[in-house]
Amino acid sequence: MISRVATLAWLLASAGALAQTTGEARRSGFDTMSPALRAMQRDDQQNPGMLWVADGEVLWNKIFGISFSCASCHRDARKSMRGVAARYPDWDPIDKKPVDLTQRINLCRTRHQLVLPLPPESEEMLSLEAYVAYQSRGMSLAPSTATELEAPRARGRRLYEQRIGQLNLSCSLCHDQLAGHVLAGATIPQGHVNGYPTYRLEWQGLGTLQRRIRNCLSGVRAEPPPFDSDEMIELELYLAQRGAGLPVEAPAVRP
Amino acid sequence: MARTLIHAPATARKGEVVEIRTLIGHTMESGYRAGSDGRTLPRDIIRRFTCRYNSEVVFSADFYPAIAANPYLAFFVTADSSGSFTFTWEGDNGFAQTESATITVT
Numbered sequence: 001m002i003s004r005v006a007t008l009a010w011l012l013a014s015a016g017a018l019a020q021t022t023g024e025a026r027r028s029g030f031d032t033m034s035p036a037l038r039a040m041q042r043d044d045q046q047n048p049g050m051l052w053v054a055d056g057e058v059l060w061n062k063i064f065g066i067s068f069s070c071a072s073c074h075r076d077a078r079k080s081m082r083g084v085a086a087r088y089p090d091w092d093p094i095d096k097k098p099v100d101l102t103q104r105i106n107l108c109r110t111r112h113q114l115v116l117p118l119p120p121e122s123e124e125m126l127s128l129e130a131y132v133a134y135q136s137r138g139m140s141l142a143p144s145t146a147t148e149l150e151a152p153r154a155r156g157r158r159l160y161e162q163r164i165g166q167l168n169l170s171c172s173l174c175h176d177q178l179a180g181h182v183l184a185g186a187t188i189p190q191g192h193v194n195g196y197p198t199y200r201l202e203w204q205g206l207g208t209l210q211r212r213i214r215n216c217l218s219g220v221r222a223e224p225p226p227f228d229s230d231e232m233i234e235l236e237l238y239l240a241q242r243g244a245g246l247p248v249e250a251p252a253v254r255p
Numbered sequence: 256m257a258r259t260l261i262h263a264p265a266t267a268r269k270g271e272v273v274e275i276r277t278l279i280g281h282t283m284e285s286g287y288r289a290g291s292d293g294r295t296l297p298r299d300i301i302r303r304f305t306c307r308y309n310s311e312v313v314f315s316a317d318f319y320p321a322i323a324a325n326p327y328l329a330f331f332v333t334a335d336s337s338g339s340f341t342f343t344w345e346g347d348n349g350f351a352q353t354e355s356a357t358i359t360v361t
Contacts, residue, residue: 043276045262048325051280054258204283204324
């Protein structure tokens with residue numbers, strides 16, 4: 001009986017928390033960081049992510065393959081790339097599947113520049129991605145509304161809510177229901193995706209959302225899906241929707 | 256060539272205390288970590304940072320393996336004459352990088 005009451009209380013509390021994180025109470029991970037870390041992110045001379053942004057600007061103008069740089073087609077990234085990172089993942093009409101920003105850059109490489117795709121999490125890819133994402137800084141996350149994305153986004157939501165791994169936890173359990181509580185000395189954030197690629201102190205480097213998700217999945221002792229797998233993109237699609245409206249902070253700093 | 260981010264004011268009043276902030280991209284490999292093949296990665300760190308103001312050393316720091324990657328330093332200098340700041344990072348494997356910034360003192 002007691003355990004049933006406790007379960008009921010737990011369910012009620014979690015329903016309340018769930019409602020909270022989908023409404024007004026959404027908070028960027030920025031808000032739960034220490035003042036020192038917040039200062040580090042805000043100051044572009046202190047934010048190490050800006051090193052990658054500077055590299056990305058060089059790569060943007062570098063000619064790859066025979067004769068194309070990114071700038072050959074897209075010209076000034078400050079204009080052409082504004083809002084792009086806030087919208088992705090988006091639908092690719094040629095391959096007829098959703099693609100995230102990393103894949104989009106690689107599609108440009110293979111289709112137009114005619115060069116090999118960059119490996120996931122490579123320094124060059126991170127730099128280009130950071131430079132593109134930086135152009136959307138301060139804008140609200142505004143996920144693509146393409147109708148083709150509805151089904152994969154719904155699958156992403158199911159993955160997000162599904163218990164997984166030896167610890168039998170779902171993303172939602174921590175990041176919706178227990179956000180704000182403490183796990184191993186660290187505050188559990190709501191897990192929003194408005195800062196990627198992100199400089200994590202734990203990584204001592206820049207990384208993408210996929211790297212972060214894989215971290216979490218190995219943390220719950222599940223087998224992480226490979227980079228750029230359908231599951232990853234579906235999760236990214238749902239997470240972008242979940243964080244819609246939050247300001248883009250890329251490149252953010254996180255503990 | 257490593258990447259750097261330097262913040263130094265372009266102008267200052269004579270006698271003003273100005274803040275200088277520097278960040279350099281560097282792995283700061285401690286020499287204690289194992290690589291993916293299980294072998295210890297050799298140490299590769301910056302050993303010393305020096306800031307010269309019109310060729311006079313006004314700030315320097317020794318770095319050790321416990322310093323995190325991409326080391327950031329902030330320090331204060333009294334602006335007394337126009338000229339330049341020279342920032343030098345030196346480290347393992349012959350690592351050396353010099354950057355500079357100019358300041359006009361009125």
